[in-house]
Amino acid sequence: MKVIATNIGKATTVEWRGRNIETGIFKYPIEEPLLLKKEDVANDTVIDRKHHGGEFKACYLFSSDYYDDWKEKYPNLKWDWGMFGENLTITDLDENKLFIGDVYKLGEALVQITEPRQPCHKLGIRFENQKVIQEFIAYGHPGTYIKILEEGLVKVGDSMLLEKSSNNGLTVQQYNMLVNSREKDLDLVRLATENQGIRAKKREALKKLLS
DSSP states (O other): OBEEEEEEEOOEEEEETTEEEEEOOOEEEESSOEEEOSSSBTTOOOOOTTTSOSGGGSEEEEEGGGHHHHHHHOTTSOOOTTTTSOSEEETTOOTTTOBTTOEEEETTEEEEEEEEOOOOHHHHHHHTOTTHHHHHHHHOOOOEEEEEEEOEEEOTTOBEEEEEOOOOOOBHHHHHHHHHOSSOOHHHHHHHHTOTTSOHHHHHHHHHHHO
16 A cells, blocks of 8 residues: 555635535645644644544545546546545555554554544535435445554655554444444444444444444
8 A cells, every 4th residue: 555645625615505614625635745643634624623633533545546436427527636535545545454443654654544434515515416425335435534643744655554453353344334334233333342443432332232
């Protein structure tokens, strides 16, 4: 896995349901490295701190491998890296092989895999079509957020190398299926409640399903 784009965004005002709102979803590649900090990416824009940024969502990664599929679905959009709001576009990022809680060396930073992206209307605004939200969920490659264990710079060409396994066995894709399915797989629920890569609030909510 290698970084092929570093992306940040500025606050952009858009019209949503008859009112003006600000969003940081419009991210574009820059030539400089990104500084991954404990709760966000330096010089990036995070508007909605309730759902973005913070310890367990400090930075968002998405795979370059899936861009061609989305370009076929939306050929009339102006495409560039960062289209999904990701800070880092990475090759060979496979959610079926990424385990929540695993620790990676990413450039100078040390990071931990936390949780998949859950799309909202801001992604629909970027794609100029709100149906992309359900399409994104059904596609099954949501990318992943990361926790920053050690701050550091990340630049194009840097590798993402496994440093330590969580030995929990819950992949990003499995957790994505769990949170988006009505019928919960209790084996996956148990794995999630035991995984320190998932926020305590989320784990406590899942524990209720086991009782």
